[in-house]
Amino acid sequence: FFLIADHQDPAHNGARLTSQMGQRKVCHHNPNLPKGRPIIFVLGGPGSGKGTQCDRIVRDFGYLHLSAGDLLRDEVKYGTEIGQECEQLMKDGKLVPVEVTLKLIKKAMKENRNSTTGFLIDGFPRAVDQAEVFEKKVGRPKLVVFLDCPREEMEKRLLKRGETSGRSDDNMDTILKRFDTFLLESMPVVKYYDNLQPGLVIKVSSVPPPDDVYKEIYCAILGFRGEMDTDPMCAALHHSDSCDRLSFA
Numbered sequence: 001f002f003l004i005a006d007h008q009d010p011a012h013n014g015a016r017l018t019s020q021m022g023q024r025k026v027c028h029h030n031p032n033l034p035k036g037r038p039i040i041f042v043l044g045g046p047g048s049g050k051g052t053q054c055d056r057i058v059r060d061f062g063y064l065h066l067s068a069g070d071l072l073r074d075e076v077k078y079g080t081e082i083g084q085e086c087e088q089l090m091k092d093g094k095l096v097p098v099e100v101t102l103k104l105i106k107k108a109m110k111e112n113r114n115s116t117t118g119f120l121i122d123g124f125p126r127a128v129d130q131a132e133v134f135e136k137k138v139g140r141p142k143l144v145v146f147l148d149c150p151r152e153e154m155e156k157r158l159l160k161r162g163e164t165s166g167r168s169d170d171n172m173d174t175i176l177k178r179f180d181t182f183l184l185e186s187m188p189v190v191k192y193y194d195n196l197q198p199g200l201v202i203k204v205s206s207v208p209p210p211d212d213v214y215k216e217i218y219c220a221i222l223g224f225r226g227e228m229d230t231d232p233m234c235a236a237l238h239h240s241d242s243c244d245r246l247s248f249a
């Protein structure tokens with residue numbers, strides 16, 4: 001049903017990844033990558049911990065965090081035309097048209113293009129056609145992080161979060177609909193990127209505590225920045241036989 005990633009292997013300092021779906025390991029430490037403002041996508045099911053991991057990435061790398069869900073919730077909060085169009089879709093756990101989300105994301109990217117070193121896009125793209133249009137109109141991410149979490153765990157987290165979040169979609173009825181949308185429309189995005197460019201996607205189990213989950217993400221980001229050797233934990237991973245990205249066969 002949901003992908004279950006193997007837990008971290010302590011022998012590799014918490015950074016070894018294995019896949020139940022395939023074992024094509026790809027090194028991504030590539031010093032020839034062009035410099036610029038990288039884009040990172042953080043994907044995963046509802047409540048898998050995307051926002052939680054993004055906070056850590058921002059802390060360490062200073063990238064601009066753009067949560068598509070937060071951008072939409074702001075529109076709803078301020079009662080804009082977009083907000084009025086999207087409110088019910090969000091309550092129903094459905095996807096907002098890509099024209100809307102892409103417009104919000106592009107606007108935020110444009111406004112911040114001179115003040116940030118990179119873009120961290122959380123919870124977008126949510127469907128393959130969304131990924132295709134982003135690829136065409138904006139570009140390719142340097143890294144796609146997929147947070148892998150069992151449904152029961154995500155459900156538990158969302159119900160707990162719902163006690164205080166005030167989010168109109170943190171309730172059992174909407175959670176079930178969001179899971180359906182995730183499985184049907186969003187999961188194929190991971191495969192799309194993996195087919196597009198082997199090694200682009202890292203799959204990380206988000207079941208362990210947040211700081212443990214983050215270690216793997218942190219090393220992957222250092223990897224595309226060509227800075228793997230600056231952190232002994234990541235350097236050990238890089239020089240070990242366990243290469244740092246995985247692809248689905």
Ligand SMILES: Nc1ncnc2c1ncn2[C@@H]1O[C@H](COP(=O)(O)OP(=O)(O)OP(=O)(O)O)[C@@H](O)[C@H]1O
Pocket residue numbers: 044045046047048049050051052053069123157158160161206207208209210213
């Ligand atoms: N690794 C973890 N272990 C336990 N709880 C976690 C972990 N990561 C996040 N949480 C908790 O789970 C809840 C959901 O996390 P978060 O909001 O980061 O998920 P999300 O993927 O961004 O959710 P959504 O897609 O609904 O916005 C939060 O209450 C958070 O504190």
Ligand SMILES: O=c1ccn([C@@H]2O[C@H](COP(=O)(O)O)[C@@H](O)[C@H]2O)c(=O)[nH]1
Pocket residue numbers: 046068069070072089090091093094095096097101122123124125126169178
């Ligand atoms: O790209 C996106 C992102 C979000 N949505 C809608 O918003 C809610 C909440 O999103 P979170 O990322 O979980 O905060 C989601 O269920 C969708 O209805 C979207 O359509 N497209």
